[in-house]
Amino acid sequence: GDSVTQTEGLVTVTEGLPVKLNCTYQTTYLTIAFFWYVQYLNEAPQVLLKSSTDNKRTEHQGFHATLHKSSSSFHLQKSSAQLSDSALYYCALSDPGGYKVVFGSGTRLLVSP
Amino acid sequence: ETAVFQTPNYHVTQVGNEVSFNCKQTLGHDTMYWYKQDSKKLLKIMFSYNNKQLIVNETVPRRFSPQSSDKAHLNLRIKSVEPEDSAVYLCASGQGAGxxxxxGEGSRLIVV
Structure with a gap:
């Protein structure tokens, strides 16, 4: 079946420095959508980024990600981390019908002063 | 602004009891989902419905049963709760491919 792998459970970074959260996937579908969701403390997950186009950079709120089908990756990056970025980040993929969205195990990002 | 509403937000119950969670969305979406978020924050799909029809039914114990009266509502009943059912149950909605x-804000279940 489909799967999403996030290798880091916790990423710590100093404010102002760049950050990268890794995401790789396995799927048998040719056409599929990829997401990054963010969950702040005591809140529901919400979408941060979405992409279904190979090799196209997607940006939102200072974060960016590029889908690379050749390496089955959709890493999330930010050039300058902010204290308010501290949260739990999930990488996810959706089947072609949108009926099943599979999430990775999540990466907690902690930005320190 | 919240558009997916869940009740109750929090529920404590004893092993063997029955519990129900309700979910309503006002976004006009055709598809609704139930996810379980455990203590390790793993987010696992349980069910998805499209226009009241069950589409996805993951490997979930039989004591869990979803119910949908229309495309805006999706409830979840747990017939006889077990300690491992303690989690946050998240309802979601979506529309179309990709x-x-x-x-929703989630329904936290604690089984004692």
Missing amino acids: NTLYF
Whole structure:
């Protein structure tokens, strides 16, 4: 079946420095959508980024990600981390019908002063 | 602004009891989902419905049963709760292929 792998459970970074959260996937579908969701403390997950186009950079709120089908990756990056970025980040993929969205195990990002 | 509403937000119950969670979305979406978020924050799909029809039914114990009266409502009943059912149950809705999920605030279940 489909799967999403996030290798880091916790990423710590100093404010102002760049950050990268890794995401790789396995799927048998040719056409599929990829997401990054963010969950702040005591809140529901919400979408941060979405992409279904190979090799196209997607940006939102200072974060960016590029889908690379050749390496089955959709890493999330930010050039300058902010204290308010501290949260739990999930990488996810959706089947072609949108009926099943599979999430990775999540990466907690902690930005320190 | 919240558009996926879940009740109750919090429920404590004893092993063997029955519990129900309700979910309503006002986004006009065709698809609704139930996810389980455990203590390790793993987010696992349980069910998805499209226009009241069950589409996805993951490997979930039989004591869990979803119910949908129309495309805006999706409830979840747990017939006889077990300690491992303690988790946050998240309802979500979405529309179409490659859709973004919109989550409710969650229903936290504690089984004692």
